[in-house]
Amino acid sequence: MTRRAVITGIGVVAPGGNGRDAYWDLLSAGRTATRAISLFDATAFRSRVAAECDFDPVAAGLTPREVRRMDRAAQFAVVAAREAVAESGVDLGSYDPGRIGVSVGSAVGCTMGLEEEYTVLSDGGRNWLVDHTYGVPHLYGYMVPSTLAVEVARESGAEGPVALVSTGCTSGLDAIGHGVQLIEEGSADVVVAGATDAPLSPITSACFDAIKATTPNTSDPEHASRPFDGRRDGFVLGEGSAVLVIEEATAARRRGASVYAEILGFASRSNAHHMTGLKPDGREMAEAIRVAMDRARLGPDGVDYINAHGSGTKQNDRHETAAFKRSLGQRAYDVPVSSIKSMIGHSLGAIGSLEIAACALALRHQVVPPTANLTVPDPECDLDYVPRTAREHPMERVLSVGSGFGGFQSAMVLGRPRSARETV
Incomplete structure (x- = not known):
């Protein structure tokens, strides 16, 4: 029997509105969430606009320990995964943990955590030799991008295939594609799949400034992102996460799941x-x-x-x-x-x-x-x-x-x- 993969749950942390419904309201209304950067002082940069998430981790349900342990990108992914699983109605506790998979995409991993810690350890970049004793206990986790997938797996109770996919700006598509493959080949019955990135930091801005890929339009942030327009002059950096629950179609239908789409x-x-x-x-x-x-x-x-x-x-x-x-x-x-x-x-x-x-x-x-x-x-x-x-x-x-x-x-x-x- 051919196994088909379907989407039964969606969780979102996005600029302009967190949660699936707020996200769709923004998109369907054609509103823009681009604005002047507020997460750090961007006055020295060529491009000073971004699409930031208005995200309070505690209000989103994370504990103080989770906030301390996780980089912002991981926080996004866990919150989005919780919404996706709850919205799908799937009872992950009823599955063999070895049949639950996780596939998370990220281009730049725990960028914000790494940069913040480097700033502390190097005393603002003044010291070439850093003192590791000033680092947070979870610094190693920031250095390993797979931490993002591990956090989602921990949240989902997944003991099956767990992977971090990092293929630049196609990471999100590729991570979902990998999750679909796990369903189709029979390696998993349900996969929590998606991607997360929180790249809004000085190092990221400096990198894109250097190659002039981001827009210099700082006077009109709301209209700075202009795909296909004759006046476009570069992209606007953003951040966020979307996580999907992907299930085998027959099983999803059997449990009465509401399906958004089949991945064909x-x-x-x-x-x-x-x-x-x-x-x-x-x-x-x-x-x-x-x-x-x-x-x-x-x-x-x-x-x-x-x-x-x-x-x-x-x-x-x-x-x-x-x-x-x-x-x-x-x-x-x-x-x-x-x-x-x-x-x-x-x-x-x-x-x-x-x-x-x-x-x-x-x-x-x-x-x-x-x-x-x-x-x-x-x-x-x-x-x-x-x-x-x-x-x-x-x-x-x-x-x-x-x-x-x-x-x-x-x-x-x-x-x-x-x-x-x-x-x-």
Whole structure:
């Protein structure tokens, strides 16, 4: 029997609103959550805007010990995982722990914890030789990115396959793809999968400033993220987490679960070309799309909406537009495309999971979230990018794509639940 993977729970920590419902309200209203950076003094940086989460760990249910132990990225992931599991209605205690898996993606791990501790240990960078005795007891955990997956596994009681996936900005998509594979191959019956990143720190800002990838538009933070717009000048950093509960479809149906979507196909490719550069023809992304659609048994006419990577850099947006045309042909001009990074920024490894959560919610509500701030079309980006306002649109299958430093290109196809018993 073919095992199918379905999404039964969604948990979110995001800029502009924590929790699944607040997240969808923001996206469907087309509101932006980008603003001047407040988490640190950014006056010395070229780019001084970000999409920050208004996150109080204690109010979110974490204990003082958990707050002390966990980096901000881990806190996001655990809170999102709790919401996803509770919302799915799955009783993880009734499962063999060895049949519960965890797959968490992150591009930069515990960046904030590491930078804060380095600042203390080095006395603000003045000492080359640091005194380790000033470090917190959990400093080693900050250095090991797999700590993020371990915290989610601990929260979920998972003793099956547990992994940390770090493939740059496609980490969220790839982590969910890995979770789907665990279900399909029979290695797990339920997987808590998603991604988290909290990269808003001086070191991250300095790195992106150096390559001029982030926007210098500090005078109008609300409109600084402008994917596909002719005036775009770089992406806006963000942070956050989305975690999904993924189950084997038959078991989910048997327990009466409400299913958001079935994950129909996933593929990833690399361009083996350049750490940050993209070829203008979009060939590698197009190939990932083609393989994901083949696995979903879809032709170009089977895609009803594309959730774009849409970072807001000229290089990416043109590369991606070319990939859609290359993979879908003439159909690319008829399919609505949008980028939610226009509203919540680019949270690096976490964004792929946030985008899959958005796709699942779009399928449930039959609404395409907009590309906010798109007012001046770029002639080289000539598809239907759903500017500024959400759109009611019938959807059976949606495509989400990601592109990351290192040449990573990933694509995933989601479909509406097959059975009437799997719908709301």
